[in-house]
Amino acid sequence: MKNLFYRELTQELTDIEISGEAHHHFKNVIRGKVKEAVQIFNGQGLVAQGTVSSLSKINMIISLEQIDLKEPYENVELILGIPKKEYLESILRSAIQIGVSQVSLINTDFTPWKFKMYERLNKIMESALIQSENPYLPVIKEFNSLEDLLKDKKNQRILCFSTETDEDLQLETPYHSLLVGPEGGFSLNEIELLKNSENVVLQRCNIPIMKAEVAVPFGLGHLYNQHNKKSD
Structure with a gap:
């Protein structure tokens, strides 16, 4: 069909x-x-x-x-430091195919461009939706800074992959959201914000450094796996 x-x-x-x-x-x-x-x-x-x-x-x-x-899928959010357009397109395609319910885009200190929805991005998202038969497009929300996002998400448990920690990846407790930074990483000030946020857990993956378009499906797969274990 x-x-x-x-x-x-x-x-x-x-x-x-x-x-x-x-x-x-x-x-x-x-x-x-x-x-x-x-x-x-x-x-x-x-x-x-x-x-x-x-x-x-x-x-x-x-x-x-x-x-x-249709009933929506598990409520999992992707938080993304805005990457270059071609990476953003690839990431949103993957996020829809995986079933992400919301995408929060952050203008970080190293964001390479000012985000604005454009027709090509809409078409890519629609194509990903019908290809995956996902009934829902994600809600997209933009934040002016990492600080603004952390204030808005203060009651959510957020997993962030980072090379700025010695804490190895452990997923004993389900997370609400996955946070992935832009290609240039977070600035020193932003890293301090993350370290001082009680609801953000910084963890290191014992694998080579991933680009954002790889880190997103990798991380979301772990989050969904934990949610499925919780519901079993």
């Missing part, structure tokens, strides 16, 4: 019209046909089952047969 993204999907709709890039992709790239069964996601938990009732050169009509509101 082919998957499609349609942000305007609601439980009241009986059919939808899709045009533009999504229509082109269905008709000309994945060679979709009339009467073909499809699955539609809106990124906010709704998943619809439907059938393509018409397919023209400019649009397609899908008759909806069933619309369900």
Whole structure:
């Protein structure tokens, strides 16, 4: 069954019209046909089952047969020092495929650019969602500094990989969030902030230093593993 993204999907709709890039992709790239069964996601938990009732050169009509509101995955947050655009795109793709519920982006002392949502990033996130069949896009929130983020997350238990500690990685207690710094690492002032934060646990991984795009799936895998053990 082919998957499609349609942000305007609601439980009241009986059919939808899709045009533009999504229509082109269905008709000309994945060679979709009339009467073909499809699955539609809106990124906010709704998943619809439907059938393509018409397919023209400019649009397609899908008759909806069933619309369900899916339960979200385990509530795990990724906190990320904003990396370069190409790394951010790769990281968000992985985060959606893993099932992260929220992404908090920090403007750190070494952040290389001022974050602003852009169309390519939206498309990458939508593509990751339909590829992984994750019903939910993550909520993205931006913070002006690490200090602002730590004030906002003071009641959350945060795991941060760091070479600035001798504490080896131990995951005896589940964490709410994973914190990964930018490519240049945190500044000395930011490292002191992290060390002095009671809810942040700095731990060293006894492996080679990882880029952010590798550290994110590595760390999230450990967090989800701990959450699964807790629920067993």
